[in-house]
Amino acid sequence: MARVERTLSRLGLRWRLVAALVLVSGATLGVAALTLLSPLESRLRRDELASLVNTAASFRTEFSDLTRSDITGLTPRFRGLVDDLRRRTRARIVVVDGSGQRFYDTDPIDAYFPDAAQAIASNTIIRHQPSDGGETPARIAMPVTVRNSARFVVLLRKQLSDAAAAANTVTRAFLFAALTGLGTALLLGFGIATTLLRRLRRLRQGALALAEGGLVGEDGAGTPGFDVAGHDEIADLGRAFSTMHDRLRREEQARRDFLATASHELRTPLSGLRGMLELLEEDLAAANPDLEDARRQLAKAQDQSRRLATLAADLLDLSRLDSGIDLRVEALELGELSRAVVAEFEARAGDRRLIVQPDSGSAHWARGDPGAAARILRILLDNALRYAPPGSTIEILVTGSDARAELTVIDHGPGVAAEARERIFERFQRGEDGGMGGGFGLGLAIGRELARAMGGELSLTETRSGARLQLTLPRAAGDDQAWDTGPAPKQERQPTQEPLAKR
Template identity: 50%
Template sequence: MARLGVGLRPRVLLAMVLTGAVTLGVAALALLGPLETRLRHDASSNVITAVLGAIPAFDDAVTPKRRIDPGAVGVIARALARRTGARVAVVDGAGNRVTDTDPEVIDPFDDARLALASGHTVHDYRFGRLRVATTVRIAGHRYALVLRKRLNEVASANRVVRDAFLVAAGVGLATALLLGVGLSSGLVRRVRKLRDSAQQMEELGLEAPAPVDHSRDEVGALARTFAAMQSRLRREEASRRSFVATASHELRTPLASLDGMLELLRDDISSQPVDIDDARKRVVQAQEQSLRLGHLAADLLDLSRLDAAIELRSEPVELAELGRAVVAEFDHRSVREDRPVQFDAPPEPVWATGDPGSIARIVRILLDNALRASPAGERVTIEVGAGEDGRATVAVSDRGPGVPERERELIFERFQRGETAIGQGFGLGLAIGRELATRMGGSLELAPSGPGARFVLHLAADEITSPIATP
């Protein structure tokens, strides 16, 4: 056995883990990065809103003489600092601090100058710290309201989400791995059973036990297909063995008879004086056995072609003309045996679809059987027409002993002859006829009749040329 490469189980597991890892990686890129940006943006918006909301309060931070009141400015700044959790300072145009909630920290307040110069609120985010600067008017002069805040809650929330995501990713990958192990183990076990069954069939032949898998998935369907194939091969092998055994037996009988007759003929020729009459009798008998062997060889050749599923032709066939041609082949025999053949057909052509040679072969088989079954002086009838279902038909009737009810299907099997069969046949003709009819999409059946037997060949009517195909 060839050495196996990487097994199915590790490949399934690797595929599941890689799929999960890629999915989680894409989800992380799509979630964690935008999440931090969104959290920072929301925190900045809240702080800026609080700063802008505090601007009107500075209108009252003046003394009675309409000068800036540093104490009142400091109160407003500290209130804003408590509300936002940030450092708040008020700076004049020269960079001097009017108030600062955290004066010990050095800050150039460069954004304050930018806000005073532009007259707009400016903000940025540097090194984890939010900076906001806007202008306020106190006692008729412009000052810069500056705010500094570290967005620690943003980083903290992002870490919490990231840690939770990593835990969920780990759990997901572990779950996928466990599911993959279970799925791949079951799948590999079932595939190995199929492989073992195939190896057993290779070692033991068709008698090896067939695989059993009732699951309704692809592997189960494969196992059932494998079992059905094995069962069909068993039937075909049994049919082949039966065919070979029966054919050998059927060949042995005429060969032995032919050998005995030739030996007697040799004795007749060797004796003195030569027995001419007996020799002639032996020659006739030998010719009969030779013809019998020829018929058997032809039947076996037909069966081999049927078993090989050689495609038959499909073309319009005029049944009345074909039937007359086959009847003409039996004219000499029917006169010699005193069994006249009556041919009945409608005046208009009867067209069917099929293989002309196969149809003629079936009619020959039926007519040969009818001539052998009918007593001398009795008529054999061939009728061409249309059945009640609109199909074209060829019916052959005789006045022989008929077929017992229990043998009506048996006689269509290979090497099976009925109890009332007459003559030295091999039990192949009707089997060949039915298989040919089936291959052409028709049927060959024994119709109820009495006395005698009536065999009817049904074929599809040709839809273009046959008048029976039109209502």
């Protein structure tokens, strides 16, 4: 067995599959031959002898209707009955009496009738099946009592050659079928193995191309896929590889685009910061330094450094979101959260008015992460302050339904074009008008991903003018409002519809 295993291990997959199929087929045929052909001839002999006994027994009543004179006188009636039995059984028919005297013999070859006395004594049909493979004839002794109570024995002798002929025929047919089956199994196994190997080779070539060319080529087209035709497990594996490859390719392309865009976004403020610092250095190195210009350059440098800090924080948030951070899930009251965040923007709001409008003054509880929800609201307010014209009002609406709690920020700026309504939620995508100060196009992308991580959504809803950005979160059930797992935002002001920032 170990030698066979070593031999098979040196063969290719094709020949191992073919060998396995042929071995299984051969073993199946061998077991079938042992269980069928070995006892077949003896079964056929037993069946033929039983048929001979049944036929003889069916004549027993007719023999009983004869008289002693019919048998001893060999009347036509007796001869006709014997001839009929002979035709039906194709056996030698001998009729003897209890003493063994022979009265009739269809083939008088010998006079040895050992079963006659036993049949008379037991008054039953005696049968004898030879065990020499059919060379000795089978014997049947059937006792018969005629009308005048005389007793005779009808003896039948027959070579059971039909069973041997039938067994030989079945054996030859079985061997022919076995050889045909093995040949068919060999051809089918070779064909199936070739097809499987061709499809597996395609998967291998795709994997090698992926290893050599990477997920995304220089032209951005990517390496060949793993498409395999069919509906079986290999086809499913190929489609799974193809899906994995496409997803990894898209993620790799997105990573490259992200790095390229992030590098560009970092390069711009860094270049500006370096230029401002060089000008500041020149101003301070002059004999009569221009302190006013130096202050302006320093203010610009500080502004660029703040933009760099904002970009770094946004990139860190995106990195955490991409790594699948787990957000806390607890009950939070959106009106209270809104007032706390609005307080942070009072100084920046300038002459704009920030108004928190709760729905009918009632509390609206949602389920989510308080820090993430506050981060989203800061993004929405920052976005609104960039685009809202001076002197306008920015409204924060807190509403809800049976299943959802909603927080909406409304500004009266230029709004968003229809074709850009979804694009603004993509990374590094800005509106057509960059607004005051110009962001990096990451805020709304971060906000939407945070909202979805909490089971909610951040979307741009229809409005006649300006922009209306809405955060939707799952509503907290009544029991949920009592099991906060972390600190909630502090309530710094009471609900009001008066301007919170016009200082």
